[in-house]
Amino acid sequence: MPTRINSKNVKVWQVRDRNGQLLRWAMWMTAAILFYLSWMKISAETTWYFFFDAPRIAADIGTRAFPPRWEYITSLGKPIWDTFNIATLGTVIALVIAVPVAFLAAQNTTPKIPLHPWAVGFIPPFVRKFIMTTTGEDVYSAGLIRPFALLVIVSSRSINSLIWALLLVSIVGPGVFAGLLAISIRSIGFCAKLLYEAIEEIDATQVEAIRATGASGWQVMVYGIVPQILPAFAGIAVFRWDINIRESTVLGLVGAGGIGLQLQGSLNILAWPQVSLILVVILVAVILGEWISAKVRAAII
Amino acid sequence: MLKLEKLTKVYKTGDKALSEVDMEVPKGQVIALIGPSGAGKSTLIRCINRLVSPTGGSVILDGVDVTSLGSSGLRRERRRMGMIFQEYALVERLSVMENVLSGRLGYVGFFRSFFRKFPQSDVDEAFRLLDRVGLLHMADKRADELSGGQRQRVGIARALIQDPAVLLVDEPTASLDPKTSREIMRLIVEMCEERKLAAIINIHDVSLAQMFVQRVVGLKMGRIIFDGAPNQLTPDVLTEIYGEEDWEATIEAVDDDDYDADDVDGEGKKGEA
Structure with missing residues (x-):
């Protein structure tokens, strides 16, 4: 219930109730953990030599390709x-x-x-x-x-x-x-x-x-x-x-x-x-x- | 001429919009149908030309039971029932002329209508009607370029070119300003007089209804609870239809308007002053 009466007998309103709030928090947490794990895996499986070499290769092909025929x-x-x-x-x-x-x-x-x-x-x-x-x-x-x-x-x-x-x-x-x-x-x-x-x-x-x-x-x-x-x-x-x-x-x-x-x-x-x-x-x-x-x-x- | 017998409509949701409505409309009579929102006014009108299929009872137009017709018979009877809508319901991207001529679709074959080759007599009648509603110069404009009042005039021309026996009018003035509302109501009533047309007009504005019609029918919860002359609408009757409210002001306003309505020209000039 977004609308409830608190201990001081005041009628308060929130967008979500307590369980809804917890659920959302848990979902964000899961997403963050998943992102971190995926990042680790990708990083471990990348051959970084090719990655750092890429600009040089690209430049090489670029010079060969220019000028167009x-x-x-x-x-x-x-x-x-x-x-x-x-x-x-x-x-x-x-x-x-x-x-x-x-x-x-x-x-x-x-x-x-x-x-x-x-x-x-x-x-x-x-x-x-x-x-x-x-x-x-x-x-x-x-x-x-x-x-x-x-x-x-x-x-x-x-x-x-x-x-x-x-x-x-x-x-x-x-x-x-x-x-x-x-x-x-x-x-x-x-x-x-x-x-x-x-x-x-x-x-x-x-x-x-x-x-x-x-x-x-x-x-x-x-x-x-x-x-x-x-x-x-x-x-x-x-x-x-x-x-x-x-x-x-x-x-x-x-x-x-x-x-x-x-x-x-x-x-x-x-x-x-x-x-x-x-x-x-x-x-x-x-x-x-x-x-x-x-x-x-x-x-x- | 038009007769409703025990007309009933129960929607799939179980809502009973109309229960056993009996009503008779003689030739040339203009009726205002009043009642609170959800009373079934729109459903009643749409059950007559079967845009909504009634679940019980019958609609009899000049001896033909519309409710029992197959699709081609229904099309033939629909031609005789012109309909005018609250939001005008013009086809926005077609020209004024095409909108007016679409009233003849029930009479011309598919290919003629597809290539816009309407018979010359239809085109003549369309020009005559556009002239009558004061929009002859707008014939080639697109419908969405027109103002509300102009659009409703095109809507009226489209209904009349069908050469109908009865007009079904659904809240014709609900989207219009007070002056245009009166002009449109006057136009509809005049047209009905000229052509001896019967009309059923759904209307929210009780005093506007009283100004123009000969008979008022009050609908509440799908039942007719009042049927009489406009001057028989007393505060008690309105309370019965709509619920408790101070109705004196509405009725007094009507008395004032009645004087004006007798002298149509005078009223028009006063309105502009």
Whole structure:
């Protein structure tokens, strides 16, 4: 009880009671001890010679890499264009899939189709319980559409695009197509998650007003919901495109096309002046992407 | 014309918002629905067009039982019930014109509405209504650029372009200043007179209600406990509806306003002075 009467019969108030206070103190203490122990372990396992040597090595590579080999730029045009295309097309494909997934995942737009009692019997009880606690609704009344959409989002997000690329290179073979797929698969979850959160935050009375005119479900969507989420959608699209430009520059490292391929080749033959030129080209591309997305965002909002 | 029979709504939480409400609204009658917060006024209005599904009883509009309709039948009946909201409920990022035309969504197909290709007759009617509510020059503005009073006028135009038989009005003036409140109430009542529309208006401001309507219905705990002419609202009745309070001031204020309300032009000029 934060409010209590003390021995002098005065009514006092504290944020936390005695037990709460002790618990917090104990938690801070545990955190401090953990930090100390981790520090000791890291320190013991560090080869300090490499650590102190690092500045010298870095300086050495720096001098080898400078000046960049400018004439190498002629063979970088195609790869950087590929990278750019992987990012753009990947984002577009991801958005096409993410929009319906987001509508199915948002609490206020997902179709709630009760599951037949017969079908509920096939769902293991622990799965049913898990869905109940994560989505807040029982499959019996709300069905499986929302849990499925959330699963799509989580699985797409849980795997990094580089790992997707590794997998896809072995499935569809090396090249731009694998990179494109990797970028779009990874982006679906990201875009759908942000979009469904935006859908859940819309003003319900605007939707209600459109519904009250006798509009059909699709009309309610186009007039009541879409105008409200359009700024969020545009923001998400350019934000993800911006991220994808950066991500697609490394996909070549695993053979999935783009400028990363040249980067890996140059690193392997220790051609430091080429590496530095590639890094400069990537930097310029990323800055360009950032500039474009800032412009687009400003135009929409 | 509109008839509620034993209309009941019990929410999932077990709250009984409406219990067996019986009410009949003849063509062209404007009714004020008063009552304390939580009395079920909003629920009653939303049960009529089934934005909230009633759990019992029926709503009968010109012989059609709205409560038993399937989704396409319900859409057809909703077209005949225009709704006006407290916070205007305009789609903020659409233009004034798009908001007004959205009142025709029940009449046009999906692709026409998607590409904003409304029939010319609808567009003509939209311009006529915008002119009537005094916002013709605002047609291409975005709804979020408008003031509260202007937004509510767009809301009224959106409800009227549906060509409704009845208006459901939920606290139309709760977010407006006193002068704009009167203007909006006057506009709604005038429109109902012009088009012989029935209307149910939820309203907190008792004296404002008395100024404009022909009939007052008092709701308390989901039941109708008063139904009569505005001048029958005595301090005793208000005490019964809202609870103990000195009601004399409210009623006196109404008597003063009544003189003004008889002379609409005079009142308007006085208001501006």
